[in-house]
Amino acid sequence: MRVVMTVLILMLAAMVQGPAMAAIDVYNFDSDNQEQMFRELTRELRCPKCQNQDIADSNAGLAKDLRDKTYQMVREGKDKEEIVDYMVARYGNFILYNPPLMASTLILWLGPLLVIVIGGVVVVMRSRRSPVAVRQNIDSLSAEEQQRLAALLKEEEKQ
Structure with a gap:
């Protein structure tokens, strides 16, 4: 009986642990500067779906896509301004936590x-x-x- 209970507990622990481990994104960078820029960008860009979360904290599929695109552009050597311009062109000024002062954002x-x-x-x-x-x-x-x-x-x- 004890063996059966032990096996059931281990199986339950394995089932719970699997999805939790699958949710972690791992990004590898060539330098610390790239990693730092990636972290800054993901904190400055707002998730268009969640609205009050940055893309670093959001679990939405769109936020994951934005993190992946940001990672790809950082790895390609794009600078911060180019990445922000790309995101603004695609999603509008709403994607920025601090939108620029313009007539449309007044x-x-x-x-x-x-x-x-x-x-x-x-x-x-x-x-x-x-x-x-x-x-x-x-x-x-x-x-x-x-x-x-x-x-x-x-x-x-x-x-």
């Missing part, structure tokens, strides 16, 4: 600032609401509602 750069400014204006406008308007809202309450409001305000003052 919303990417100014969008967050615009949202903050609009939010600030809304908060200021609401906080500066005229006391007269508040008083008019109170006056439009029925007598019963005004009595209830007065009672609630008195309760609040006691606490």
Whole structure:
């Protein structure tokens, strides 16, 4: 019985280990400079499918293809700018984590600032609401509602 259990555990471990080992990509480089450039590029290029992951961290098939293409171009001796230009020509500026400031990417750069400014204006406008308007809202309450409001305000003052 122990032998059977041991064999089953070993078989289960082998089945679990197989796919995990198959997921690791191994790239061999001629120099440390090539390896360093490859690592920098895979950290700077965004996966078009995952959107918030660089191609180094993404498990998507497209990211693997991009890593392979980057590896191929690094091995061919292309410089960083040529590889980035190739990827931008193919996938657009979205592939870059820091897209250049252009008319087409202006919303990417100014969008967050615009949202903050609009939010600030809304908060200021609401906080500066005229006391007269508040008083008019109170006056439009029925007598019963005004009595209830007065009672609630008195309760609040006691606490």
